[in-house]
Amino acid sequence: MADRAFGNEIRRLVDGQVPAAPWLEDRVMAAVLKDAADRNARRFDGPGPRLLIALAAAIIAVLAVAVLVGTRLAYHPTLAPGSKPSPSRDAAVLRYQALINSDARPMANSGGGWVCRSNQQCIALANQTRAEAEVLLHDVESTPAPTSLVPAAAQLRTAAQQYIAGLDAYIAAEQDPNTNYLAPTGPIPTNLDIAVATVACWPGVPDVAGGEQSIGNGSNGYACTVQPPSK
Amino acid sequence: MLGSETAMLERAAAGNEAALDDLLRPLLKPAYHLAFMMLRDQGAAEDAVQEAALKSWRKLSKLRDGTDPRPWFLGFVANECRNMRRSRWRSVIRLGDRDDIAAPDQKSAGDPDLRSALASLPDSDRVIVLLHFYLDMSVEEIGIVVKSRPAAVRSRLYRAVKRLRPRLDVEEAIHG
Numbered sequence: 188m189a190d191r192a193f194g195n196e197i198r199r200l201v202d203g204q205v206p207a208a209p210w211l212e213d214r215v216m217a218a219v220l221k222d223a224a225d226r227n228a229r230r231f232d233g234p235g236p237r238l239l240i241a242l243a244a245a246i247i248a249v250l251a252v253a254v255l256v257g258t259r260l261a262y263h264p265t266l267a268p269g270s271k272p273s274p275s276r277d278a279a280v281l282r283y284q285a286l287i288n289s290d291a292r293p294m295a296n297s298g299g300g301w302v303c304r305s306n307q308q309c310i311a312l313a314n315q316t317r318a319e320a321e322v323l324l325h326d327v328e329s330t331p332a333p334t335s336l337v338p339a340a341a342q343l344r345t346a347a348q349q350y351i352a353g354l355d356a357y358i359a360a361e362q363d364p365n366t367n368y369l370a371p372t373g374p375i376p377t378n379l380d381i382a383v384a385t386v387a388c389w390p391g392v393p394d395v396a397g398g399e400q401s402i403g404n405g406s407n408g409y410a411c412t413v414q415p416p417s418k
Numbered sequence: 419m420l421g422s423e424t425a426m427l428e429r430a431a432a433g434n435e436a437a438l439d440d441l442l443r444p445l446l447k448p449a450y451h452l453a454f455m456m457l458r459d460q461g462a463a464e465d466a467v468q469e470a471a472l473k474s475w476r477k478l479s480k481l482r483d484g485t486d487p488r489p490w491f492l493g494f495v496a497n498e499c500r501n502m503r504r505s506r507w508r509s510v511i512r513l514g515d516r517d518d519i520a521a522p523d524q525k526s527a528g529d530p531d532l533r534s535a536l537a538s539l540p541d542s543d544r545v546i547v548l549l550h551f552y553l554d555m556s557v558e559e560i561g562i563v564v565k566s567r568p569a570a571v572r573s574r575l576y577r578a579v580k581r582l583r584p585r586l587d588v589e590e591a592i593h594g
Contacts, residue, residue, distance in 0.1 A: 205451050215471045220438065
């Protein structure tokens with residue numbers, strides 16, 4: 188009964204490590220019930236200021252898109268809706284997406300190798316990640332983005348610069364001989380992850396609300412929400 | 419039975435306190451154990467469970483009739499843990515923290531080689547091992563949690579067990 192014996196070993200191991208948290212159930216249920224009550228209250232209060240703001244933002248966005256499309260059609264009067272090949276089949280877009288994906292993949296690897304136990308180890312790890320981020324930034328800055336990805340590329344550039352700056356600060360803190368290696372907190376690459384996903388998902392958008400998911404090989408990433416083609 | 423479950427889900431989705439309690443409370447302890455083993459940090463594990471509970475109840479109306487809520491909910495927990503692990507610097511600190519301050523009785527809990535091997539598994543494999551051997555979930559249920567086909571889950575489980583216990587009869591160890 189290798190199954191049972193091994194299962195028992197795992198159970199013993201887990202039960203021996205997990206600290207008790209008797210307050211957790213009440214804490215979580217209280218949070219959920221409060222959230223439920225808030226939502227129900229909003230539902231009965233009618234459209235609140237947030238909803239109105241969201242509605243106004245949506246209308247402005249639609250108008251902006253309409254103006255952009257109108258301007259574009261004015262410059263290309265022969266371009267009929269639907270005559271343009273799907274952007275996802277644009278070779279330049281695919282090449283650019285492949286480049287960004289390839290640069291970002293080393294940084295997306297969240298396998299079991301993130302442990303450091305000294306300032307020097309933490310610095311080495313940070314430097315390695317910094318070098319990977321530099322490669323990404325270099326490619327973003329030196330490779331012209333296809334027109335449709337220009338805004339996403341600008342977002343990616345900013346996010347990469349901020350992430351590198353955060354890494355520099357982290358490395359500097361770790362280099363202080365009086366600093367315990369556990370003390371400094373490194374930058375969290377959420378903005379960079381979203382920026383990469385924005386490029387990779389185009390013409391869809393990353394499912395940021397759904398959070399990151401396993402994408403195989405021990406890596407994580409955002410799922411893409413494919414937008415239906417406009418008619 | 420299905421009718422009463424549907425009614426309970428509807429009440430829970432509407433924010434009914436008793437229905438939410440019936441649905442979520444039994445899932446919180448296994449969720450916390452899973453989260454702790456993924457994150458190695460009590461505070462982070464508690465936060466992950468709370469965030470998963472909030473997200474899952476907001477999407478409760480999407481839970482289809484007859485769907486077992488346990489793998490569905492643990493999917494949210496696993497996703498939250500991945501998000502937290504993704505902020506790698508936090509995990510660097512927490513992992514170092516754990517090894518340095520673990521209480522003596524915790525350090526002696528279980529086979530140290532197995533503990534170390536389990537800790538060194540990639541997150542995506544460790545979650546599968548824990549779901550199968552700790553929470554007794556079948557490969558089909560795990561597939562719901564990790565959004566993967568049962569065959570792929572079985573294959574990853576096989577590989578992971580081989581790494582944890584090279585001499586174990588893996589086929590015998592994996593059930594369901």
